[in-house]
Amino acid sequence: MQEGKVLPAAQINRDLLRSILETPRWFWPVVSILGLVVLAATITIGIMINTGLGITGLNYKVVWGFFITNFVFWIGISHAGVMLSAILRLAKAEWRRPATRAAEVLTIFSLMTAMIMPIIHTGRPWRILYWAFPYDFARGIWPNIRPPLVWDPSAILTYLTSSTLFVLIALVPDFAVLRDRTTGWPKIVYTMLAMGWEGNPRQWKLQIIAGVLLSALILPVFVSVHSIVSWDFGMAVAIKSWHSTVFAPYFVVGAVHSGVSAVVFAMILLRWAYGWQDYIRHEHIDALGRLLIVVATGWFYFLVMEIIFGIYGLEGDELAVRALQFLPGEYGVAYNVWMIVFVGITYFLPVILWLPKAWRRNLWIMSAACISVNVGMWLERYLLFVPGQANKQFLTFTWNDYLPRWPEALIVAATFAFVSMLMLLFSRVFPLVPLYDIKEGDILRTEMQIGRRKLTATFRED
């Protein structure tokens, strides 16, 4: 199933490098607005570090709030990268081609954003330098490797490193194209980045081997990163509804759900912004939509299982948290309403929108479904983490709810601006749709006569 025409290589270069060689009129205004939001949040973080976490809405009971929710959300988004490039590459899915780099770059930027969150969330962020960058095993000062909070940076930094390598290796042939088409100091930079790429068979062979190897090596990271993030919660014995063994697969599938949705939305935006109608085609969005139905249904299964496992034990405290989550509350925030909204916009609404083929090919409907999934997945994390803490545990005297205050809201909003800004800036410097990958797909494509129909198919020898 491949549509669209085979374009000449020169036109592919011209179209896909347009974002780099020409500046669209909207570019700098949009980047400036995003930059202003990021600046405001940076100042807020400064104020927060200066005066303390008192300016947030956290209290003695709910000590992990918006920041941790946002951390898990962005880690989740980052899972699109491996899913689309590594797994689909190994599975030889042809329709992955235009999406891979956007997904990997989104991975890198969302990981970077995610890592800011737990650091600014701590009481004394400047002290984190002692343990995360890098953790001081050698001198054995405080060698406590038991907490999941130490596994987190290890897993995330591994993921960040391997994703960056992945993107760089895939970029080398495109750097060479850019090197040949630029002048002045950009040419010098691209020359260095291209690392002497000439496009001879040996280089291609090594590049492909490196790509496949990295795909295979990145697969364990795909499972481990979000599992480890989920253990931040799963390992906590004292908070009911967190202490669950199903968290690791549940989080991983949820991460793919939100991550792939985010990539679809980013691709639709890029297609519209840079006029890449010939490259990011309806067939690609369609295929991603079908993948998303499967992922979403897997995620829904784990959601239901998580709730069933929670209720199954019939422990009073666990049931109290579940009651707080699902039943009309007598206390402050109506978590049950949010719960219905969250399940609706994360599973039922988008899956209904993805089911008809015509709707999958309608970019407006796809965008709406993907935004809805991501709003829902953000809510999911919030509803997983906060009611467990807000619930009256065994002994505490008071119930405590949590209402975020403006610094948290602003910083969370700014993370979205930050990632968008980085993506836009990246698209100005590097091609966001891999040139060589598109060309490779076109070369491998052949027409096949089956009965009376002519179909396009891809043949390759392995």
Place this chain on the structure above:
Amino acid sequence: MPNAQFEHKWGMVADLDKCTGCQACVIACQAENNIPINTKDYFLQRRAYEWIRIERYWEGEYPNVKARFMPVLCQHCENAPCEPVCPVFATYHNEEGLNVQVYNRCVGTRYCINNCPYQVRMFNFWHPNWPARMENQLNPDVTVRSRGITEKCTFCVQRIRRGELQVEARDGNRLNDETISGGNYDPACVQACPTNALMFGDLQDSNAAIKPYFDDVNAHPGHGEHDRETRGYRLLEEMNTRPSVIYLKKIDKYPLEAGH
């Protein structure tokens, strides 16, 4: 360590039958340990905290109603859930059975707060402030904690250390119940309790008054509260945190009338 020659394992017994819920222990702790004053603002922000708190439970329906009180402080668990989750070893178990908090190391991840089933770990959201003249009454033996760190009950480790220095290192005698209470080396809450509901002692000392309660509870682990000779039990025994604090059940001389 000031004393290498004596081993200790500190423990506490809280007799709920004697507790009147007067909160003297709370105030004593507040004064002894330089805990910031819980102002109205702190309460409204829900960030007021105490290292030892009195929990009050109502039983029955008005007018046939009873109030129950229970002092809850850090249980100094032998198997503390807060300890393995600290990435910087700010909380660890020392050789005297105390769960200690090293304020200098703490970065404020607040994982320990989430992992404490007794909810006795508290986070410092603001830098502590006292009215100017009250700064003169701060206890010089206790660190004034900065904002951004977690803190909790220490069993008044400063008093224990003073005892170890004055009685053990200087005089060469082992601390026992008598010398502990005689020299004011027991925790401030124990000292302040008007009904002696709180008892403090050394479990390595075979003559300690608290020792029989611990022996009894340890001899009948699990939920066998009725098998025990004393009224002793631990909080949340099913979590296997093995606290160093034992509670003695309240005796109901006049139980609630049924049917009301």
